[in-house]
Amino acid sequence: MVLDGSLPLAREVRSPWRDTWLRLKEHRMAILGLAFIVLVALSAFFADWVAPIPFTLQDSTRAYEPPTSEHWMGTDQLGRDLFSRLLQGARISLSVGIMTQMIILIIGVPIGAIAGYFGGRVDQALMRTIDVMYSFPDLLIVIIVMASMRAAFRDPRASGVMGVLASVDSAFGGLLGVFVALALVSWLTVARLVRGQVLALRERDFIHAARASGASRRSILMRHLIPNTVGVIVVAATFGIPRAIIVEASLSFIGLGVQAPMTSWGVMLLEGYKALRASPHLIVFPAAALSLTVLAYNFLGDGLRDALDPWTGHSR
Amino acid sequence: MGQYAFRRVLAVFPVLLAVYTVTFFLFQITPGGPWDRERPVPREVVENLNRKYGLDRPMWQQYVDYLAGVVTRFDFGPSYKRVSRTVTDIIGDFLPTSATLGIVAVGLAVAIGIPLGVLSALRPNSALDHLASFLAVVGYSIPSFIIGPLLIWICALWLGWLPTGGADTWRHYVLPAITLSLAPLALFARYTRSALLDVTHADYVRTARAKGLRESMIVVRHALRNALIPVATIGGVITAEIIVGSFYVETVFAVPGLGRYFVTSVTDRDYPVLMGVTLLLAGIVAIANLVVDLVYATLDPRIRYN
Numbered sequence: 001m002v003l004d005g006s007l008p009l010a011r012e013v014r015s016p017w018r019d020t021w022l023r024l025k026e027h028r029m030a031i032l033g034l035a036f037i038v039l040v041a042l043s044a045f046f047a048d049w050v051a052p053i054p055f056t057l058q059d060s061t062r063a064y065e066p067p068t069s070e071h072w073m074g075t076d077q078l079g080r081d082l083f084s085r086l087l088q089g090a091r092i093s094l095s096v097g098i099m100t101q102m103i104i105l106i107i108g109v110p111i112g113a114i115a116g117y118f119g120g121r122v123d124q125a126l127m128r129t130i131d132v133m134y135s136f137p138d139l140l141i142v143i144i145v146m147a148s149m150r151a152a153f154r155d156p157r158a159s160g161v162m163g164v165l166a167s168v169d170s171a172f173g174g175l176l177g178v179f180v181a182l183a184l185v186s187w188l189t190v191a192r193l194v195r196g197q198v199l200a201l202r203e204r205d206f207i208h209a210a211r212a213s214g215a216s217r218r219s220i221l222m223r224h225l226i227p228n229t230v231g232v233i234v235v236a237a238t239f240g241i242p243r244a245i246i247v248e249a250s251l252s253f254i255g256l257g258v259q260a261p262m263t264s265w266g267v268m269l270l271e272g273y274k275a276l277r278a279s280p281h282l283i284v285f286p287a288a289a290l291s292l293t294v295l296a297y298n299f300l301g302d303g304l305r306d307a308l309d310p311w312t313g314h315s316r
Numbered sequence: 317m318g319q320y321a322f323r324r325v326l327a328v329f330p331v332l333l334a335v336y337t338v339t340f341f342l343f344q345i346t347p348g349g350p351w352d353r354e355r356p357v358p359r360e361v362v363e364n365l366n367r368k369y370g371l372d373r374p375m376w377q378q379y380v381d382y383l384a385g386v387v388t389r390f391d392f393g394p395s396y397k398r399v400s401r402t403v404t405d406i407i408g409d410f411l412p413t414s415a416t417l418g419i420v421a422v423g424l425a426v427a428i429g430i431p432l433g434v435l436s437a438l439r440p441n442s443a444l445d446h447l448a449s450f451l452a453v454v455g456y457s458i459p460s461f462i463i464g465p466l467l468i469w470i471c472a473l474w475l476g477w478l479p480t481g482g483a484d485t486w487r488h489y490v491l492p493a494i495t496l497s498l499a500p501l502a503l504f505a506r507y508t509r510s511a512l513l514d515v516t517h518a519d520y521v522r523t524a525r526a527k528g529l530r531e532s533m534i535v536v537r538h539a540l541r542n543a544l545i546p547v548a549t550i551g552g553v554i555t556a557e558i559i560v561g562s563f564y565v566e567t568v569f570a571v572p573g574l575g576r577y578f579v580t581s582v583t584d585r586d587y588p589v590l591m592g593v594t595l596l597l598a599g600i601v602a603i604a605n606l607v608v609d610l611v612y613a614t615l616d617p618r619i620r621y622n
Binding site: 138139140141143144145147148242246249250253254255256269272273276277280283287290291294295298299 | 338339342343345453454457458459461462465466468469473556559560563564567568579582583585590594597598
């Protein structure tokens, strides 16, 4: 046999990413979910073109109107166009989901990787903390943190660090507290997942080979371990985003989340709930939007999980 | 076993202490106080109120005194909002309603969720399995304050079968209990299904089949018992879900329970009530987890020797 590479290949060369994408495409619900998310994201991004009526335009004489050709989804209690508000709410809800998840990853991934790789006391400390917080009613903590931060940022006497944070908060439309509170309770799961993956990888042959050929600990961490945990991270992020969206909606529903004049799906759900008896369309549209988006992310996450690691649930 | 149990019980207290400390700290860093109203309150009034409730003492002293009160007398202090009631009184007023609701919801979740999981596991990848999995995803992902109003709209407003809110008769508990039970139900179904699927591949089940036992007999008398053990471990998570879920379900259905009262106290800044209810709820979850761990250790001796 000639081993100089001149033999014709029986199969095209495929990178692992292409393999993953092909497996993902077979998962019909996941692709549907992905398509829906892209649609919502684009509509939200181009909201000004898709829904030209300004979402703050009030016209009390035409409040509570059901869907018409002019107002595709009707109007709300102040006569504002519901479709525009829905897209505006999409912007906020999606941003909260994505930004919170990014913060969670920035905190959780390094900590999990370090705990998994170095083991010892760092690992013990991390696992203790996770065990303590795992079964907690975390929404309870989030509510209290939110209420405190909300009050802290509103206070006009804020100075120094608080003052800086307060201006960051208003730049985000009062959402900084939401980001922080959510990230605080959620980063532990990601850290634990990454830690688990690193622990499993640590004993694999290619790591032994790298160490035997003299790679430094840092280089092993950066060039081998972290890239191989990307799969786990992507799946965790895809499931984390809808969770963050729901928590934001929950907080807004009890009045602790996004504040006027900003709107989010949670705020719209509260307004719709108050008008449920007479004008159900006020709650139907945001409810459908939120539910479909969350379901889409969940299906996409399921598909990604199967696509990225087809060995899950089977023995190697 | 005694050793393990003792260590496990001991572990509850640092957790509660941590919750107390973090909550106390959060209340302290919040500017403004429980006396703020829409119009500015005269300074002398604020000072007098602070003196009356001991808020002018140094922080560490407030921390220790309140903690001492809780530990020795279960005294969570007086309510700032409802001036004539103590927190313990208020908890006594509202807890029974919430507890009833929660217990009914858990009952529903177990009674429907576990059989659903079993049926799915018996016929994996069938139409029934896919349907059940889909419903589980929906039940877990879609928040209760969406499903709740939907149920209100359908059952109460449109069909007129059930009342829309309050808690006067047993009819009032139906919709809230159903809404509250959906997420736990989904969890039970999912975990039962995967646990049972794991167990059906075990050797002792193969032996039973080889001996010629009926499949249904195998499932009920052998597989199910062992499969339910890992399902029991989510008891703590379920408790937490029910508690947090009650905030929203009670708000949507206007049930006068502790969850809804907690939410309104947050905006009122009634600190003793908030602290008392937080500690109570955290304590309930901690105890639930403790019970689950002890039961699990009893059933699976491998756990104790860790």
